[in-house]
Amino acid sequence: MPILLRGEWYDLRDLANPVRELIDGLGLVSEVDYVLWSLIASLAILTWLVLSVLAFIWIERRVVARMQNRKGPNRVGPAGLLQPVADALKLLLKEAITTRGADRLLFWLGPVIIFIPTIVVFAVVPFGESMVLADLNVGVLFMIAVAGIMTPAVFLAGWSSNNKYAMLAAMRTIAMLISYEIIQVLALLAAVIFIGSMNLQTIVSWQDEYNTWLIFIMPLALVAYLVAGAVEINRSPMDISEAESELAAGYHTEYGGIKFGFFYQAEYLAGFAIAASATTLFFGGWTLWGLEEWIPGWLIFLGKLYAVFFVYIWSRGTLPRLRIDQLMTFAWKFMLPLMILNVLLVAAEVVIWEETGASRNVALPAIGAVNAALAAVLVIGWARFLGHGSGRGRGYSATLTREVGKIYYTGAEAS
Amino acid sequence: MDSIELEHFLVVGALLFAVGLYMALAKKNFVGVLIGIELMFNAANLTFISFSRFVESAEPLSGHVFVVFVITVAAAEAAVALALAVLLYRLRDTIDVDRMDLLKW
């Protein structure tokens, strides 16, 4: 029985067990013990991240190629498997160029700063029952706050390059990040209100205890969170900040060699971070309805995480890019009111559930059904109200787009 | 050195406040003045939090609540100050506070 394994060093369902056994065996003072513990955990997370990025560079290129009826990389190694390694080597060996007139210190710091938030997020992500580096009480808020560091980092990178395209892209990115951060916060706020805790481990165990995932209870919040996440990691259809046809390559235009590699990798890492938080909050984290007793929890978690990340690859392969005004309109006029309504709705449901004292078998399906139905009605109704889908033909440019164009581009129209 | 007390935090807060005060008074650039004011806000916040942590009281978390309000007001102030800076720039083509001397003799 797997129950007998609980806590032994060979119990690999929780990788913390062998590490704890190892460190306890060394018999050190508690401070060194603590440092060693966090060092091992961070190194493990970093190794996993680097390997995942290498794997997903290949997977993404192959998958997108399949979607576009191409072959994708297939020359280096079997089925092109060594392509990411070759790419990394190429980036490492390239000359590190600094633009004339660039702010040397900030130019050099840019790729480093942008790396920090993407890695630090994983400190609070629970990979398993005790596999969490820092079990913070304010974990959800921590994830949002750390992701917010990206905004100034992007500006410093774009500004220090001394390149107008980089600067333009940086300003676009900042505008996007700020707008969609609000939506992200509101989406997570609904989840936090419903569960009543900001601790990620508590959120996972709540979903385990109630035998449901938050995706079934609040699908709209998940969709909004994933859309906002796509903005944060510059994925199509939200990749306006690095639209190669208009902005060279975005705020990292002037970066070459391994510095560009840092940006490239930071984007993947941010993608994994979004996928990890979506998995934890909306897909039950490392639990799978009791199956985590038999399969290691971290494998379940990684499987879910990769599945969520695959959605981003999918959308990148299929959806066209939005214009910047469409993007801002979507955030401020479409998403924001819906998310505020969603928060109000969830808060009301929590109060009603508490007042009536209904059993969870009645309350949870009822709330889920109400939320799903209302989400559909709201999305369609609000889109109609804003002038979409009123049956005036495909080429019709939505009224809301032009109106926002007026606010954001007084004097000069965007396109 | 081997124990951290309330005074340590108060000294950090005092130094921060002094730097902020110096910037708010002496900087030429409007943005520099704004940064100085933000530093003073932060020094006050640090002092609030350290009193809240170290001094025994009936409701120790009131200091935290006050900091939440200070942060709110600081955000509002920063937004309005940004608008003022942009407006000044439009009117006078500069944001040097030295040049804002219309009311000076």
Place this chain on the structure above:
Amino acid sequence: MEDTGTVVAFWIFAAITVGAAIGVAAVRNLIHSVALLIVTFAGLAGLYITLSADFIAVVQVLIYIGAIAILIIFAIVLTPRAGRHNQESFMLLPALALAALVAGTMIFVAFDTNWGAQRSEGFEGTATAIGDLLLDRYALPFEIASVLLLSAIVGAILLVRPEGPEEEAE
């Protein structure tokens, strides 16, 4: 607070915070100044964590680094032909003297005053308690703060709106 981790963390974060703050005032380039300001905010967040104020620490990162630093950056970017120089006006020496005086007074007061009974323990988790206080005892200030934010938004928009009747963009 006597355990080694907290003491080491305090000295590191205090050095970062004060050093970066002095750098903010000392560097000549305004953008560098803002970058150092972000470091100051981050160091302060670390200090809050040593004070077991987890909620405030995270809010500090979220609001100050994620929002206020960005607002300051916007203030710089939106005034393109204005000076990027972080120099002092003729008030340099008086301001320096006053700042030194204030710092000296505050440090003297900090060491001279008897602050009364000391709490030995930090807080467990502050988010829930702060939320309760905000919506219970401090409900009125909370509402006033939201009204203030709203008026600040409206005021900021009104201030930077272009003059004259709004032209129809096409």
